[in-house]
Amino acid sequence: MAEAETLVEVWRGPFRESIHRGHAVVWGADDGVLASWGNPDAVILPRSSCKMIQALPLIESGAAEAFGLSEAQLALSCASHNGAAIHTNMVTEWLGGLGIDPETALRCGPQMPGDPDARTALIKTDTSPCQIHNNCSGKHSGFLTLAKHLGAGPEYVDPDHPVQLAVKAAFEEVTGEDTPGFGIDGCSAPNFATSVTGLARAMGRFAAATGEGDARDRAMHRLTRAMAAHPVLVAGEGKSCTALMRAMGGRASVKTGAEAVFIAIVPERRIGVALKIEDGTTRGSEAAITHILTRLGVLDAHHPAARTYTHGPIRNRRDIVTGEYRLSGSFADWTL
Amino acid sequence: MAEAETLVEVWRGPFRESIHRGHAVVWGADDGVLASWGNPDAVILPRSSCKMIQALPLIESGAAEAFGLSEAQLALSCASHNGAAIHTNMVTEWLGGLGIDPETALRCGPQMPGDPDARTALIKTDTSPCQIHNNCSGKHSGFLTLAKHLGAGPEYVDPDHPVQLAVKAAFEEVTGEDTPGFGIDGCSAPNFATSVTGLARAMGRFAAATGEGDARDRAMHRLTRAMAAHPVLVAGEGKSCTALMRAMGGRASVKTGAEAVFIAIVPERRIGVALKIEDGTTRGSEAAITHILTRLGVLDAHHPAARTYTHGPIRNRRDIVTGEYRLSGSFADWTL
Numbered sequence: 228m229a230e231a232e233t234l235v236e237v238w239r240g241p242f243r244e245s246i247h248r249g250h251a252v253v254w255g256a257d258d259g260v261l262a263s264w265g266n267p268d269a270v271i272l273p274r275s276s277c278k279m280i281q282a283l284p285l286i287e288s289g290a291a292e293a294f295g296l297s298e299a300q301l302a303l304s305c306a307s308h309n310g311a312a313i314h315t316n317m318v319t320e321w322l323g324g325l326g327i328d329p330e331t332a333l334r335c336g337p338q339m340p341g342d343p344d345a346r347t348a349l350i351k352t353d354t355s356p357c358q359i360h361n362n363c364s365g366k367h368s369g370f371l372t373l374a375k376h377l378g379a380g381p382e383y384v385d386p387d388h389p390v391q392l393a394v395k396a397a398f399e400e401v402t403g404e405d406t407p408g409f410g411i412d413g414c415s416a417p418n419f420a421t422s423v424t425g426l427a428r429a430m431g432r433f434a435a436a437t438g439e440g441d442a443r444d445r446a447m448h449r450l451t452r453a454m455a456a457h458p459v460l461v462a463g464e465g466k467s468c469t470a471l472m473r474a475m476g477g478r479a480s481v482k483t484g485a486e487a488v489f490i491a492i493v494p495e496r497r498i499g500v501a502l503k504i505e506d507g508t509t510r511g512s513e514a515a516i517t518h519i520l521t522r523l524g525v526l527d528a529h530h531p532a533a534r535t536y537t538h539g540p541i542r543n544r545r546d547i548v549t550g551e552y553r554l555s556g557s558f559a560d561w562t563l
Numbered sequence: 564m565a566e567a568e569t570l571v572e573v574w575r576g577p578f579r580e581s582i583h584r585g586h587a588v589v590w591g592a593d594d595g596v597l598a599s600w601g602n603p604d605a606v607i608l609p610r611s612s613c614k615m616i617q618a619l620p621l622i623e624s625g626a627a628e629a630f631g632l633s634e635a636q637l638a639l640s641c642a643s644h645n646g647a648a649i650h651t652n653m654v655t656e657w658l659g660g661l662g663i664d665p666e667t668a669l670r671c672g673p674q675m676p677g678d679p680d681a682r683t684a685l686i687k688t689d690t691s692p693c694q695i696h697n698n699c700s701g702k703h704s705g706f707l708t709l710a711k712h713l714g715a716g717p718e719y720v721d722p723d724h725p726v727q728l729a730v731k732a733a734f735e736e737v738t739g740e741d742t743p744g745f746g747i748d749g750c751s752a753p754n755f756a757t758s759v760t761g762l763a764r765a766m767g768r769f770a771a772a773t774g775e776g777d778a779r780d781r782a783m784h785r786l787t788r789a790m791a792a793h794p795v796l797v798a799g800e801g802k803s804c805t806a807l808m809r810a811m812g813g814r815a816s817v818k819t820g821a822e823a824v825f826i827a828i829v830p831e832r833r834i835g836v837a838l839k840i841e842d843g844t845t846r847g848s849e850a851a852i853t854h855i856l857t858r859l860g861v862l863d864a865h866h867p868a869a870r871t872y873t874h875g876p877i878r879n880r881r882d883i884v885t886g887e888y889r890l891s892g893s894f895a896d897w898t899l
Contacts, residue, residue, distance in 0.1 A: 239747070240744065240745060242606065242608055244607075245822050245843035248584075272575055272580055335880060336880025408576065409576060410576035410577070410886065411576060411879065415881050505582055506581055506842035508843070544671060544697060544749055547747060549749070
């Protein structure tokens, strides 16, 4: 079984100070594996990188249509947002429109927002963060919407709740694999495991969706477009998903997950990408996905966002450049 | 050349979600390498883990004695503190006593304190952090004290400044290696490279110091004791160095460094330890050093701090246990 491969290096002065090894698969909807590094069969928990899969039942069930969800709301249902007002206001309005009280209904738990303004406002007023600030509150709003549509009970994160059973079924269908099980995510929802290849295959299917096929095809197409059309809702100012999707001008949708998972959906090439840095460090997954996107031709390697994630520079507390990121070996040289 | 070895695993439910590989050396002052994992010859930047080496010239030059530095000040000179009032007040008083204005003289740069109270106070008053809040301000106070004693110029972080030349000489002597060069640290001081073995050898010398030998021996002994006697000054509430030194009741001194370096000085066994997690993740270095300390017999493996760093548990936003850390393979089974 192949080991993880060194994909990203962290340099300080003349020394390679740290490295990030990982597994990655570039999947063509028409041709299967187009490239891979490390072990494509490595079993991973996709974490938040699979939120667009978790949102499929929301659309396919008819819930999104029944409640008139907007494209922006669909983007937010795929988000790991940073709790800025633009995100929390939308969650409050969304659930309010359904007659659902966010703080009693949500099961994601409270989280201090990463957005500096939102965080500062809470600290200055001695206010504790709420569940709407949780980076997953959009996904959970989608879960609650589906639960209401199905007339299901309130414990929507239980693995045997109809919402999670629907998520599991969609997950296994789009990854093309029986999941070997799940872990409980930071937001308390079950997170189903798959191989890196399975996750890339799923993203290839999203990439190949035209919006003119069956219900699955149309749902995939809507979610991919919603993410690309609303980069700031999917993450937030200063976050890599937002910066990269903006830099690509809608040509691809990307999503990060905790413990250094990252996916990309590239419709114009009918390609999906999935990768996992084995040590769980986000700077590694950001560098790796950014490099792949440049080599797929949908992101200009000279764009400031692309340079930042693949090369740094690393600056210290006096703003002195102390180091940089470098792409490693054969991964750096790869072209498709 | 040996590769890094998997030392620590991060589990979520039934899945090994991430791993941390590293290099580690346990060095006996009398016997040399007692145990090693990964590549003992791996060249690393020790970062803040070598602050007690950087403080040697402060004592050996006579500066500490000339200015009447206390044991607490010596501990702070070895610190990566979290900018709590107990740290910043001491820096202000220390430099004030020397007639030095901290904010014009320091070259470490400003840093938002990690201490929750200090951070909240700054945010609530719209106050920017200062250089005294920088986690390295104690080390830099030591540098400034030495510079004053030597009558040297103000740019004390320049690699050819007398302070840094003295640090380099001490570093090469105690590691027993010619340094292959330096990187610029987060605090703008040069940080000299050595092998993992070199760093462990240096810590073995600290461990073997009795306080009854030459100037080097006495300086090493004082610094080791100062750290062990003032755990909170070396890091701060909630920080691993502080928690581990408290848990050991002064039986060993430990120090972390950025990018997942960790050292330990165990006087009663005349043993020094150095390790580096290759991906730079602190949770990995904390777990690894904690495990080694338990196996060296100076830390009770059942102590809550020891359990926390080696096993977790990992909890989510609703305080549900979602995973745990595990020590890996032969490293887990190691005894000395």
